[in-house]
Amino acid sequence: MAADKVFHPRSEGIPSEGVNDQYADGVAARVWKKFIGDLNQRTQNYKDFLIGLLKQHGCKKVLDIACGTGVDSMMLVDEGFEVVSVDASDKMLKYALKARWEKRKNPKYDNWIIEEANWETLPRDVGSFLPGVLFDAVICLGNSFAHLLDEHGDQRVQRHCLSNFEQCLKPGGLLFIDHRNYDHMIATGSTPSKSIYYNYPVNFKTSVLVVSGKPEMVTLDYCIDGDEHNEKSEFRLCYYPHSLKKLTSMLDDAFGNRSKHHIYGDFKPLSEVSEPAFYIHVLEKAK
Numbered sequence: 593m594a595a596d597k598v599f600h601p602r603s604e605g606i607p608s609e610g611v612n613d614q615y616a617d618g619v620a621a622r623v624w625k626k627f628i629g630d631l632n633q634r635t636q637n638y639k640d641f642l643i644g645l646l647k648q649h650g651c652k653k654v655l656d657i658a659c660g661t662g663v664d665s666m667m668l669v670d671e672g673f674e675v676v677s678v679d680a681s682d683k684m685l686k687y688a689l690k691a692r693w694e695k696r697k698n699p700k701y702d703n704w705i706i707e708e709a710n711w712e713t714l715p716r717d718v719g720s721f722l723p724g725v726l727f728d729a730v731i732c733l734g735n736s737f738a739h740l741l742d743e744h745g746d747q748r749v750q751r752h753c754l755s756n757f758e759q760c761l762k763p764g765g766l767l768f769i770d771h772r773n774y775d776h777m778i779a780t781g782s783t784p785s786k787s788i789y790y791n792y793p794v795n796f797k798t799s800v801l802v803v804s805g806k807p808e809m810v811t812l813d814y815c816i817d818g819d820e821h822n823e824k825s826e827f828r829l830c831y832y833p834h835s836l837k838k839l840t841s842m843l844d845d846a847f848g849n850r851s852k853h854h855i856y857g858d859f860k861p862l863s864e865v866s867e868p869a870f871y872i873h874v875l876e877k878a879k
């Protein structure tokens with residue numbers, strides 16, 4: 593039995609057809625901006641890492657495939673990249689669309705494209721509004737990919753999605769994909785509180801569901817105090833606990849042996865960090 597049949601999100605959303613949208617009830621979407629803070633709270637390390645590598649490789653056209661409320665996309669639009677932002681959750685996209693409207697007087701935002709798309713059908717979804725367009729870079733950041741649970745127990749959906757990401761890239765294009773350090777979370781039952789994306793520490797309650805000796809799901813309970821209506825917000829998100837080794841090999845399979853694959857821990861070379869909170873994979877599609 594798949595883990596998500598046993599362990600349910602605390603806030604029961606009504607999923608949109610065909611997509612397991614954990615944000616569908618709007619609870620996480622409503623407080624996400626509060627959770628991630630505004631653009632200025634993105635750490636300098638993160639900006640320097642992402643923008644530095646994109647510029648170093650001459651990337652111009654970037655597809656943000658887990659744009660959520662648009663925080664990463666806006667950082668890239670501000671830096672002059674041509675950005676196409678997609679997400680499966682209309683509840684999250686609502687905030688990105690609102691942000692674009694609020695920036696409508698800034699000419700940099702005139703060409704920011706925001707559309708709904710699902711990783712499982714990504715090339716077709718993107719092709720429906722931008723036929724034949726391939727990207728210099730695809731980004732899937734903020735621990736997003738782990739939202740895809742392992743429905744069939746053999747990670748076939750994850751493999752299919754990784755291959756879809758590769759198909760959206762030009763030859764030589766880059767994929768940035770990250771995940772929390774689930775090896776550490778499974779071993780300790782806790783989530784490192786250091787935050788590498790935001791300028792403040794975040795505390796979660798971590799639960800690891802082990803089925804027949806195999807870690808099948810990690811849930812994080814987020815508790816955010818006092819929003820503008822002084823109401824406490826609690827929501828739970830579920831993740832597939834990727835081991836570094838397994839996800840590395842699935843990425844290598846999707847990109848083929850002529851591609852290049854670099855792995856960073858908290859934006860530094862792996863040799864410089866002993867227990868990173870996040871791993872960031874950067875793949876370069878073969879030319």
Ligand SMILES: C[S@@+](CC[C@H](N)C(=O)[O-])C[C@H]1O[C@@H](n2cnc3c(N)ncnc32)[C@H](O)[C@@H]1O
Nearest residue numbers: 658659660679680681684710711733734736739
């Ligand atoms: C943790 S949020 C991250 C958003 C943003 N990158 C950030 O750092 O704030 C993960 C996003 O992945 C999206 N997502 C999850 N599964 C998806 C799928 N199958 N296709 C497209 N987007 C998906 C969710 O809707 C959500 O907005």
